[in-house]
Amino acid sequence: MTDKTDLKLNLSAGLMSSSVAFVLVLAKLWALGATSSLAIAASLADSALDLMVSLGGLAAIAYAARPADDDHAFGHSSAEDLAALGQSVVILASAALIAWTAIGRLLAGPPGPIEQEGWGMAVMVLSIVLTLLLVAWQRWVIRKTGNRVVAADSLHYLGDLIPGIGAILALLASKWFGLGQVDSVVALGAAxxxxxxxxxxxxxxxxxxxxxxxxxxxxxxIEEIASRHPGVRGYHDLKTRTAGSVVFVNLHIELDGNQTLDAAHAIGASLRRDIIAAYPRADVMIHKDPVGVEPHPDDPGKAAQR
Structure with a gap:
């Protein structure tokens, strides 16, 4: 699959996620006005955050796909991590606010009645159905592209299913048994x-x-691939780091120092292809050393030879 195809799939997941979140925010705003349910309020806050997270993720996917330039020699994939970190801080603040409100209601005594529970349940069922469809699409995209932003977004939406089901149970408990406090308990669980x-x-x-x-x-x-690759006598200093959906790999391999430069290059290029075939999101850099070469005294310390 080409990078352009991956980008189109990732962007489609981001657009679908943002669209679903926008529809659910509108539906839950109406349901909150009709029911005054704190569980729906918690679900509404979650959907509003989903919308912000999805829009941020969509922007991060688009920005991270930009090619490397003079100022960003390793590309822009860290934008995905910056977006995710900012989103997590906002979500934590929202969870704290929901929990504070729910505890306040529990301590204030019996709550007022929840109104029009039927309409509230209908909106929550709509929310669950749309979320399931979205997650199914996201999971398919993840299998094709392995994008971390889409994976995190999918995990978050999957987590939304339980608060949604909890809100329905809270509305049922209020409608059938008059247990209005369940609403606050469900909101605490959602938080x-x-x-x-x-x-x-x-x-x-x-x-x-x-x-x-x-x-x-x-x-x-990667170690297994390097250790069994034809022509590679050994390897050392395997270093990796993650940035967004890209894993940067730096590896030193030991080769026969008497072979031609062309032959050494062919072995390194073949090993790089093998690593990328196994891990398509890897960005691989391979350095070639002659077998048994002694490091120069001024060279930085090297990891143990293998």
Missing amino acids: AMLAIGAARIGKGAWDALMDRSADPSMVAG
Whole structure:
């Protein structure tokens, strides 16, 4: 699949996500006015954040796809991590506000009645159906492109399903049993889920911005490819870092120093192709060393030879 095809799929996921969030914000605004339900208010806040997150993610996908230039030799993929980190902070603040309001209602005594529960439930069912359709499309795009922004957005929307179902249960409890306090309890649960999701997204973005290495399974996979590649006598100084949906790989390989430069280049290029075939989102740089070469005293310390 070409980079342009990947970009189109990622942008389609971002546009669909933003569109669904916008529709749900309008529907839940109406439902909140009709029912005065705090659970719907929590779900509305979540959808409003979804809209902001999705728009930010869409902008990040478009910006991160820009090619490298003189000022950004390694591309612009870190924009995805910056967007995710900012989104996580806003989501945490929203979760705190929802929790504060819910606790205040619980301490204030029996709440007033929730009105027009039927309409509120209809809106929440619509929310669940649209969210399921969106997540299904996002998961398909993720399988094709592996984009981290789309994956994080999909995970967040999947987490929205439980607060949505909880809001329906709260409305049913109010309608059938007069248990208005369930509304605040569900809102507290939704706030907790928002906070957990925001912390997870924020940690992933922070790790990437701090140049954390790639997943250990990927590192082990690259090591396996290098160790069995024809012509490679050994390898060392394997370094990885993640930026958005791109994993940068730097690897030193040891080759027969008596072979021609053309032959050495062919081995390095072949190894690079093999690594990218296994990990299509990798940006690979390979340095070639003769077997047994002694490092110069002025060279920086090297990792243990393998």
